[in-house]
Amino acid sequence: MTDFSDAFQAALGLIVTLDSDLAEIVALSLGVSLTAVTIATVIGMPVGAMVALFRFPGRHGLSVFLNALMGLPPVVVGLIVYLMLSRMGPFGVFGLLFTPTAMIIAQVLLVTPIIAALTRQVVEDLWREYREQLMSLGASKMRAIPTLLWDGRFSLVTVVLAGFGRASAEVGAVMIVGGNIDHATRVMTTAIALEVSKGNLALALGLGILLIALSATIGAVAYIIKERAERRMSGGMLGG
Amino acid sequence: MNNASNVLPLVLDNVWYRTLDGMPLIKEITTTLKAGGKAVIIGPNGAGKSLFLRLCHGLIEPSEGNIKWQLASGAAAHQAMVFQRPVMLRRTVRANVDYALHLQKIAPPTRSQIINDVLEKTGLSRLADTQARLLSFGEQQRLALARAWALKPQVLFMDEPTASLDPSAAYLIEQLIETITAQGTKIIMTTHDLGQARRMADEVLFLHRGRLLEHAPAEQFFSAPKNDLAQAFIKGELLWWRRGEGSDDAKRHDPKHAR
Ligand SMILES: Nc1ncnc2c1ncn2[C@@H]1O[C@H](COP(=O)(O)OP(=O)(O)OP(=O)(O)O)[C@@H](O)[C@H]1O
Ligand SMILES: [Mg+2]
Numbered sequence: 001m002t003d004f005s006d007a008f009q010a011a012l013g014l015i016v017t018l019d020s021d022l023a024e025i026v027a028l029s030l031g032v033s034l035t036a037v038t039i040a041t042v043i044g045m046p047v048g049a050m051v052a053l054f055r056f057p058g059r060h061g062l063s064v065f066l067n068a069l070m071g072l073p074p075v076v077v078g079l080i081v082y083l084m085l086s087r088m089g090p091f092g093v094f095g096l097l098f099t100p101t102a103m104i105i106a107q108v109l110l111v112t113p114i115i116a117a118l119t120r121q122v123v124e125d126l127w128r129e130y131r132e133q134l135m136s137l138g139a140s141k142m143r144a145i146p147t148l149l150w151d152g153r154f155s156l157v158t159v160v161l162a163g164f165g166r167a168s169a170e171v172g173a174v175m176i177v178g179g180n181i182d183h184a185t186r187v188m189t190t191a192i193a194l195e196v197s198k199g200n201l202a203l204a205l206g207l208g209i210l211l212i213a214l215s216a217t218i219g220a221v222a223y224i225i226k227e228r229a230e231r232r233m234s235g236g237m238l239g240g
Numbered sequence: 241m242n243n244a245s246n247v248l249p250l251v252l253d254n255v256w257y258r259t260l261d262g263m264p265l266i267k268e269i270t271t272t273l274k275a276g277g278k279a280v281i282i283g284p285n286g287a288g289k290s291l292f293l294r295l296c297h298g299l300i301e302p303s304e305g306n307i308k309w310q311l312a313s314g315a316a317a318h319q320a321m322v323f324q325r326p327v328m329l330r331r332t333v334r335a336n337v338d339y340a341l342h343l344q345k346i347a348p349p350t351r352s353q354i355i356n357d358v359l360e361k362t363g364l365s366r367l368a369d370t371q372a373r374l375l376s377f378g379e380q381q382r383l384a385l386a387r388a389w390a391l392k393p394q395v396l397f398m399d400e401p402t403a404s405l406d407p408s409a410a411y412l413i414e415q416l417i418e419t420i421t422a423q424g425t426k427i428i429m430t431t432h433d434l435g436q437a438r439r440m441a442d443e444v445l446f447l448h449r450g451r452l453l454e455h456a457p458a459e460q461f462f463s464a465p466k467n468d469l470a471q472a473f474i475k476g477e478l479l480w481w482r483r484g485e486g487s488d489d490a491k492r493h494d495p496k497h498a499r
Contacts (some may be wrong), residue, residue, distance in 0.1 A: 132299050133327035137340045137391075138316060147339070151330040233330065233371045 007205030014206055021183075022207075026214070029187040032100055032174070033167040036107030037115075040167075041160055044112045048119030049145045052127055063120065069113030074106075078176030081106045085177065098179040103187070106173035111163040118159040122152045157226040161219055168215050188214075247315040247394050248275035248426055250296060255305035257291055257450075266291055266302070267450040275394075277442035278417070278427040280458070282434070284473070287447040289430040290324060293397045296428065297321050317344065320388035321397040326380040328372035333364055336372045337387045344391060354390050362386040362416060378409040385413065389420055396420060398429035402436065414440060434474060438462055446470040 014022045051062055083089050085097040085105075096102045126148050134144050149156065171189035178185035180194055188211045195204035250273040257266035266288050273279055273296075281289045294300050295307060297319055309315035329336050334355055341351045359365045362382045367375065372383060381401065388396055401417070402410035414436065421427055431437050437444065441458040446467060453467040465471045 130327060130329075132294070133323065135299055136297060136319075136321045136323075137387075138343050143343070147329070233373065 004205070006202040007209065010202045010206035011209045012206075014210065022210075024183065025186055025188055025191050025207075026210070028100065028185070029168065029189075029211075030214075032103045032187060033107060033164060036104045036167050037111055037160060037164045039104070039108045040111035040115050040163055043108075044115030044163075045119045045149055045156070046145065047112075048116040048121075049123045049149060051116070052120045052123040053141045053144065053148075063117075066113050066117040066120065070117050072110060072113065073172070074110055074170040075172035075176065077109050078106055078173030081109065081173065081177045097177065098181060098185055100178070100185060102177040103174045103185060106177045107167045107170070110170060110173060111167050114166055115159055115163045118162060119149075119156065122155045122159065123148045126152045154226055154230050157222055161222050164218065165215065168211075245311065246275045247309045247311045247318045249273060249310050250395070251306075251308045251310075252296070253306045253308070255295060255302045255307060257288075257295060257300065258303040265450050266295065268305075269452045270305075271445070271452055271455045273426070273428060275426055276424070278421055278429065278440050279443045279445060280437045280441035281428070281430040281445045281447060282432075282437050282473070283447035285432075286449075288450040289447055290399050291450075292445075292447060292452075293321065293399050293428065293430065297397050318394040319397065320391045320393040320395075322381075322384045322388050322399065322401055324399040324403065326377075326384040328375070328380055328383065330373060331371070332369050333359065333372050333375070333383055334368045336383060337390050340387050341390055358386040358390045361389075361419070363412070378405045381405060381409075381413065382416075385416060389416075392423075393425060395426045395428060398427065400430050400432065403432065410436070434476075446473065448473075 048066075051059060051066065081102060082097065084091050085094070085102055086092055087097075096105070123145075127144070130144070130148065130151070134147065139147065169189065171193055174180075174185070174187055175190050175193065178187070178190065180186050180190040186194075188207055192204045192207045192211070195201070195207065252269050252271050252273075255266060255269045256264055258264050269292070281292060283289055291300070295302055298307075298316060299321075329339055331339065337355045337358060338351055341354060346354070355368075356365070359368055362385060364379065364382060364386060367379065372380065375383060385398075385401065398417070402413050405413065410433075417427055417429070417440065429440075431440075438458070441461075444454070444456060444458050444461040445452055446454040446461070446465070446469075448469050454461065454465060454470045456466070461470070462474065465474060
């Protein structure tokens with residue numbers, strides 16, 4: 001019980017004093033995850049849409065593969081990226097290991113399959129409704145992709161949020177490729193892991209509460225924006 | 241419309257359409273649809289009217305036989321279709337029409353001119369900036385028509401354009417179809433409203449169980465349909481009921497209706 005009240009006090013204390021170390025950790029966490037999710041969205045959405053629309057050999061296999069990748073263990077992804085970026089690895093010359101860039105790469109690998117697989121679902125449903133109309137208007141499948149992504153934008157917000165949830169919560173991959181170096185690659189999840197191993201449970205819990213608060217806030221804000229926009233489109237009867 | 245470059249006539253030669261497991265849904269249709277006027281397709285539910293339109297419009301490929309436009313090159317760009325259920329893009333009314341014109345690579349200033357014009361003619365100007373999916377069903381049907389009309393097609397396919405509309409909305413659509421015909425667009429439409437078929441048709445196609453049993457000028461069709469099933473249909477008899485009577489089947493001289 002005292003652990004919890006201590007934790008809340010620690011968390012409050014950290015926030016109220018605007019601890020500069022903490023601010024650095026939070027900023028890096030957000031920076032890495034937001035960058036990774038942005039890149040994953042740019043790659044994953046068109047891929048998901050193409051798998052939804054085009055018939056090509058191995059399409060079914062690719063769908064299954066994408067869905068399987070959604071559950072990829074972060075530790076294994078971290079290990080693979082580590083091997084790629086380590087000095088002996090194929091990309092060793094770039095010296096990226098233990099940098100935020102390495103963490104972004106690992107998270108992109110983790111999140112892209114999620115965004116691609118969920119986008120495929122959304123686009124496939126919409127395509128079923130739109131297909132004949134768009135064909136009739138003379139749109140090629142290639143031309144239909146941006147149309148479907150735009151018209152599915154509300155559902156796709158949720159897809160991006162799911163990706164962000166995975167990126168910001170995982171610890172295994174960033175720990176391995178980032179190394180949890182103070183003032184360099186320490187993010188919230190790795191900081192929590194470290195504090196726990198040091199036996200500093202109150203601080204770990206405090207960080208945990210902060211992590212929850214942050215991701216919940218981002219989720220809620222995105223949801224509210226999405227809902228507002230959606231309401232404007234499909235029932236703007238209230239008010240003007 | 242410039243007749244010299246018209247994509248019509250449309251020639252169907254022994255057209256069959258089968259499901260993946262081989263069940264025939266459209267059977268040996270051979271006919272020609274010429275430029276001008278309104279061709280109205282009638283027949284009971286499940287006769288294959290919608291499939292027939294989608295085949296002609298090129299949305300599905302025949303399993304057998306040929307569908308040929310007189311002017312094959314670019315024929316797709318000269319057709320438009322209004323579907324049985326209107327498909328509204330998740331955008332404003334204006335953007336729905338704009339999207340269609342944009343695909344045809346029409347320049348923005350011309351686009352907005354055309355949009356204003358068709359929205360006014362279909363009585364949707366007031367709703368131009370409303371989200372299309374908020375419109376009532378009748379308004380959506382009108383928007384679908386406006387969007388198709390904006391493309392200035394030589395051939396306009398319409399699948400039950402007035403089904404589930406109230407009488408005045410249906411009347412409005414009929415008026416619009418007359419205006420579009422007057423501009424030289426060939427109308428190929430289906431309907432379950434025999435009164436509407438009588439009012440509008442220049443030629444009638446009677447479909448039954450995937451077969452085209454009769455294709456005749458409207459006057460001739462309504463005064464004396466050659467096919468006995470067509471006769472029964474326009475008298476309002478229930479075809480599926482008649483089919484059950486064995487003795488009746490035997491008396492029939494038309495071998496085509498047999499499955
Ligand atoms: N993809 C499909 N697979 C199997 N059967 C189909 C398919 N599409 C249509 N059918 C069947 O083909 C028949 C003709 O369908 P169609 O939609 O053309 O009828 P319709 O004449 O337009 O009927 P309605 O007046 O009810 O609109 C129906 O029996 C329908 O169930
Ligand atoms: Mg139909």
